[in-house]
Amino acid sequence: MPKILLFNKPFDVLTQFTDSEGRSTLADYIDEKGVYPAGRLDRDSEGLLVLTDDGKLQHKIANPQNKMSKCYWVQVEGVPSEDKLELLREGIELKDGMTKPAKVRLMNEPAGLWKRNPPIRVRKNIPDCWLEITISEGKNRQVRRMTAAIGHPTLRLIRYRVGSWTIDGLDNGIWRLL
Numbered sequence: 001m002p003k004i005l006l007f008n009k010p011f012d013v014l015t016q017f018t019d020s021e022g023r024s025t026l027a028d029y030i031d032e033k034g035v036y037p038a039g040r041l042d043r044d045s046e047g048l049l050v051l052t053d054d055g056k057l058q059h060k061i062a063n064p065q066n067k068m069s070k071c072y073w074v075q076v077e078g079v080p081s082e083d084k085l086e087l088l089r090e091g092i093e094l095k096d097g098m099t100k101p102a103k104v105r106l107m108n109e110p111a112g113l114w115k116r117n118p119p120i121r122v123r124k125n126i127p128d129c130w131l132e133i134t135i136s137e138g139k140n141r142q143v144r145r146m147t148a149a150i151g152h153p154t155l156r157l158i159r160y161r162v163g164s165w166t167i168d169g170l171d172n173g174i175w176r177l178l
Contacts (some may be wrong), residue, residue, distance in 0.1 A: 005035050007175040008167045009049045011116050015040050026051075030175050038062050039162070042141060046116070047072075048160035048167045051175075060069030061162060065135040071161035072135045072143050073110050074150040075120065079129045084150040086092060088133065092149050099146060103134040110158070114172040120155040128155055 009015070015037050017027045026037070026049075035051040038061035052058055060066050080096060088104045107130045122128075133143055144154045160167055168175060 002057050003032075003035055004054075004057070004165075004178040005030070005032055005051040005175055006165055006178065007051060007168070008170040008172050009041055010044055010115060010173045011046050011118075012043060014043050022088075024135075029173055032175070032177065039138065041159055042144075042157075043136045045157040045159065046172065048162050048164060048165065048170075049159075050162050056123060062138070064139075067136040068163045069134050069136045069161075070138070070159060070163075071132060073107070073158040073160050074131045074143060074147060074154055075109075075128055075156040076127055076131060076132050076147050076154055077123075077126055078152045078153045079106075079127055080131070080147075080150055084152070085131075087150055088146055092146055094139065094142070094145050094149060099139065099142065100135065100137050102146065105132050106130070107132045110160075112148075113158075116156060127150055132160075 013024045013026065020023050024107055034053045036058065038050045038058040041047065041049050050061055058110055061068055080095065085104050088102045091099045091101045109130050135142060143157060147154045
């Protein structure tokens, strides 16, 4: 039976267990031995990270060819029009090629959301909003680049779901074994 660990990764934590520059890593939070991240989550992103001791499962989760969907809660600058959201739903051209169509909808700020340290920058005269974006590929910093491409830079990015696993009931900085 493979070991599967779900971790709600805080902002500013590297998705690795060691760092020669003294930055915060998974080792600062996870003391379970023999598990490794299945995929990456940028240092400036938060939310669900799946770790396992099973190489085949790791590959299944991380490899875009397997089309395991990932859902993100994304706080963006401004409020995108329906036309701009439709661009994301159809697939958008990035420097490294076209994205696959995404599922995108406006959403309210997630209930019970933890405070980010440090907080996002807020501008008095520019509103922001939350989007739920589901993709089935994983280009480098893809969600951030997608929102920037429609003129709405990402302020905060939280991965809510990977496949059928979610961060429901998992406080930020906390992990649990399945």
